[in-house]
Amino acid sequence: MKLVIGGAYQGKRAYAEGHDSIQKWANGETCPEEEIxxxxxxxxxxxxxxxxxxxxxxxxxxxxxxxxxxxxxxxIVLVTNELGYGIVPIDPFDRSWRELTGRICTELAEHADEVTRVVCGIPVVLK
Incomplete structure (x- = not known):
């Protein structure tokens, strides 16, 4: 497993697409749940x-x-936004989502073969 993380619009997807020869990408916002x-x-x-x-x-x-x-x-190669660097959301659901995403990504990073953070289009290999 590979995990590619970073802020919004930092070039994560472009990095992942250029770094790995993946033919079948899923969009987490719209794909069927089982497609992962x-x-x-x-x-x-x-x-x-x-x-x-x-x-x-x-x-x-x-x-x-x-x-x-x-x-x-x-x-699988997972590309995800980092949610924990901004303002803590007022909405309880958004806080719960932010916390859960951070915890899940932390656990995924433990198991991943590679973890890369992309900042301004520049990959920084963490693992």
Whole structure:
């Protein structure tokens, strides 16, 4: 698994597309929920998590998503925004989403073969 993180509009997707020869990308904002287990790469993973939270699947995300992903699609490239560097949201749902996304990305980074942060189009390899 590879994890590509960074702020909004920092060149994460362009980096991932240029760095890996992926044919099947999924968009986390719009793809069917199960597509994460068959695609080669997913952009907007943070929005995928938001959708699952909106559907009331927080427990599934916290307990089952990562083990299932590691078993069924261990080579996936996940591209996600970093949400924890800005102002803490007033809205309780947005705070919960921000916290969950940070925790899930932390756990994914533990299991990932590579973790790259992209800043202003420049990749910084963290792992």
């Amino acid at each position: 287990f068959s695609c080669e790469g997913m952009v907007d993973f943070h929005l995928y998590l938001r959708r699952l939270l909106q559907e009331g699947k927080e427990q599934y995300v916290r307990e089952q998503l990562i083990p299932k992903l590691l078993q069924e699609n261990p080579g």
